[in-house]
Amino acid sequence: MRRVLTLTILLILSFLLQTTVFSLHDVTSVSPNLMLILTMSFGIMRGRREGMLTGFFSGLLYDLFFGSWLGLYAFVYMCIGYVNGTFHKNYLMEDVGLPVFIITLDQLFLDLVIFISSFLLRNRMNLGFFFVHRMLPQLLYDALITVLVYRLYLRINRHMKRKAAGV
Numbered sequence: 208m209r210r211v212l213t214l215t216i217l218l219i220l221s222f223l224l225q226t227t228v229f230s231l232h233d234v235t236s237v238s239p240n241l242m243l244i245l246t247m248s249f250g251i252m253r254g255r256r257e258g259m260l261t262g263f264f265s266g267l268l269y270d271l272f273f274g275s276w277l278g279l280y281a282f283v284y285m286c287i288g289y290v291n292g293t294f295h296k297n298y299l300m301e302d303v304g305l306p307v308f309i310i311t312l313d314q315l316f317l318d319l320v321i322f323i324s325s326f327l328l329r330n331r332m333n334l335g336f337f338f339v340h341r342m343l344p345q346l347l348y349d350a351l352i353t354v355l356v357y358r359l360y361l362r363i364n365r366h367m368k369r370k371a372a373g374v
Contacts, residue, residue: 210367214249214261217363221245222268237344239352242269243317246288247310247353248360252300255292262288276324283320287313300361303354310353311346318342 221241229238242265250258266284274280291309298305322337 209370213363213367214257217245217360218242218261218264218268222265226272237341237348239356240314240317240345240349241352241356242266243284243287243313244310244349244353244356245360246284247291247306247313248357249364250288250291251294251298251306251309252361252364253292254295255289258288258292258295259285260288262286279320279324283317287316300364303357306357307350307353310349314346314349315342318345 221244225238225241229241246258246262246265249261262284263281265288266281267278269280269284270277291313294305294309318337318341322334322342326332326337
């Protein structure tokens with residue numbers, strides 16, 4: 208119960224920070240995708256099931272407020288959380304290199320889905336412009352923010368594990 212409450216608070220806090228504080232100080236109209244970082248982090252740290260659930264609720268929250276199609280982001284984030292959860296057993300959590308690499312792949316996948324659903328289906332096929340002005344800055348920004356935020360989520364995860372073990 209405590210883990211669900213902690214994850215819910217992190218989800219709401221990440222959403223609020225992403226949509227308010229960080230969107231005001233954006234660089235090249237890009238703000239860090241804290242919801243994706245949360246999904247990736249808990250997928251890696253807790254496994255496929257928790258990554259998938261975190262991704263679903265992250266995407267659903269984003270769909271409810273900003274999505275043009277209800278369920279698109281929920282499905283994409285859920286898939287990302289599930290795939291990231293496969294790294295749970297084969298990963299040393301203190302290493303930050305793999306999360307930076309994974310968040311780059313996750314953001315690339317998410318941006319391609321956004322490009323297909325928002326631009327390609329509306330016959331706007333300038334992928335090069337989208338890549339240079341939207342995808343590349345977002346990839347770099349998320350990779351930098353992941354280094355800081357992942358360590359915070361790692362501390363929270365350790366604390367939750369200690370509380371669950373009764374230590």
